Amino acid sequence: MDKMKCAVLGATGVAGQQFIEALAGHPWFEITGLYASEKSANKKYKEACTWHSPTPLEEAVGEQKVQLLDNVGSDLKQYEIIFSALPSEVARQIEGACAKEKPVISTAAAYRYEEDVPVLIPEVNAEHAGLIKVQQKGRGWKGFVVPGPNCTTMGLAITLKPIADSFGIKNVFMTSMQALSGAGYPGVPSLDIIDNIIPYISKEEEKVEQEAVKILGKCSGSSVANAGFRISCTCTRANVSDGHTESVFVETEKHAAVEDVSAAMERFNSECKKKFGHLPSAPERTIVIKEEENRPQPRLDRELGGGMSTVVGRIRKDAVFENGVKYVLLSHNTKKGAAKGEVMAAEYLHKAGYF
Numbered sequence: 001m002d003k004m005k006c007a008v009l010g011a012t013g014v015a016g017q018q019f020i021e022a023l024a025g026h027p028w029f030e031i032t033g034l035y036a037s038e039k040s041a042n043k044k045y046k047e048a049c050t051w052h053s054p055t056p057l058e059e060a061v062g063e064q065k066v067q068l069l070d071n072v073g074s075d076l077k078q079y080e081i082i083f084s085a086l087p088s089e090v091a092r093q094i095e096g097a098c099a100k101e102k103p104v105i106s107t108a109a110a111y112r113y114e115e116d117v118p119v120l121i122p123e124v125n126a127e128h129a130g131l132i133k134v135q136q137k138g139r140g141w142k143g144f145v146v147p148g149p150n151c152t153t154m155g156l157a158i159t160l161k162p163i164a165d166s167f168g169i170k171n172v173f174m175t176s177m178q179a180l181s182g183a184g185y186p187g188v189p190s191l192d193i194i195d196n197i198i199p200y201i202s203k204e205e206e207k208v209e210q211e212a213v214k215i216l217g218k219c220s221g222s223s224v225a226n227a228g229f230r231i232s233c234t235c236t237r238a239n240v241s242d243g244h245t246e247s248v249f250v251e252t253e254k255h256a257a258v259e260d261v262s263a264a265m266e267r268f269n270s271e272c273k274k275k276f277g278h279l280p281s282a283p284e285r286t287i288v289i290k291e292e293e294n295r296p297q298p299r300l301d302r303e304l305g306g307g308m309s310t311v312v313g314r315i316r317k318d319a320v321f322e323n324g325v326k327y328v329l330l331s332h333n334t335k336k337g338a339a340k341g342e343v344m345a346a347e348y349l350h351k352a353g354y355f
């Protein structure tokens with residue numbers, strides 16, 4: 001079978017590099033175009049970017065020439081899928097222009113909050129992909145834009161899904177300790193973050209609060225009715241390279257004993273394996289539950305499932321809510337929370353016949 005030809009926009013950045021890594025040797029997709037800003041255009045990829053991953057860059061990709069983003073419009077015929085890892089302001093115009101002709105799968109926030117755009121996590125809301133047809137009809141596009149969630153929303157939505165399905169959710173409180181790679185490259189100045197925690201990330205709390213209720217909402221066909229729970233977040237930046245840690249408190253509708261929450265997460269794992277286990281980027285376990293009292297830890301646990309598992313630990317009863325549970329989660333922000341998660345979404349859409 002011929003592989004589908006893909007372009008990566010914003011290929012030199014943190015999320016762009018993870019697209020390169022996630023697509024290396026991919027059985028269905030191959031990268032044939034790399035795009036970035038004027039700063040990188042016309043250079044070999046290996047000279048244009050500061051490669052961050054411990055996995056060596058593939059020689060063939062390193063030798064490819066980076067193209068100027070402005071040229072992607074005239075190159076569109078060459079591609080079957082566009083993966084975008086652009087800053088949101090840049091993504092807004094370019095993704096829309098590409099979507100007139102081709103599917104665009106994006107890590108950027110530019111289209112996430114539009115009524116006809118699904119914020120897709122296949123394991124959580126595969127049925128929202130139906131909005132693609134609404135988007136195409138309403139906008140007159142042959143292609144479409146499907147973004148993934150913010151990297152902090154990803155692990156939260158995945159862990160809330162089995163809790164919502166089994167017990168119902170009334171309220172959620174979440175405090176994050178987010179990795180530096182979440183801020184892109186070069187990101188947060190070293191003198192600001194060494195020996196420190198920064199208790200503010202611009203627009204992050206609003207994004208997580210808005211996205212979580214959309215992702216867990218019901219798709220009626222032409223739009224999504226947000227889930228009915230209330231959510232309040234505090235997002236902080238911690239001195240960690242990769243992997244967002246989140247402390248989560250959930251007030252449930254029905255009583256949720258600790259062992260019942262673990263069992264609901266394990267049932268969710270089995271369902272995900274049945275539905276998505278055939279996708280090349282899917283992990284063996286969507287949620288890995290750690291029993292040790294000092295886990296999850298970013299350095300030790302972020303690569304579980306190839307960076308695609310959400311790692312949950314410290315599941316405890318909450319003493320404040322009548323029906324409540326609390327836990328700590330860890331999600332790899334540039335893998336499941338960005339590029340590799342979007343590659344898996346593309347795999348799902350391909351198998352579901354959307355390309």
Ligand SMILES: NC(=O)c1ccc[n+]([C@@H]2O[C@H](COP(=O)([O-])OP(=O)(O)OC[C@H]3O[C@@H](n4cnc5c(N)ncnc54)[C@H](OP(=O)(O)O)[C@@H]3O)[C@@H](O)[C@H]2O)c1
Nearest residue numbers: 010012013014015036037040069107108151182184185338
């Ligand atoms: N980092 C994460 O963990 C993460 C997780 C989820 C979602 N996201 C989202 O993914 C997107 C990329 O984030 P990032 O962390 O990878 O950022 P980044 O490291 O700053 O990379 C940005 C990329 O976009 C390119 N770019 C910037 N301005 C451009 C312009 N005017 N024209 C053409 N190309 C331009 C850059 O090219 P040059 O190198 O040539 O400047 C680079 O390739 C953002 O929307 C972000 O919110 C990131």
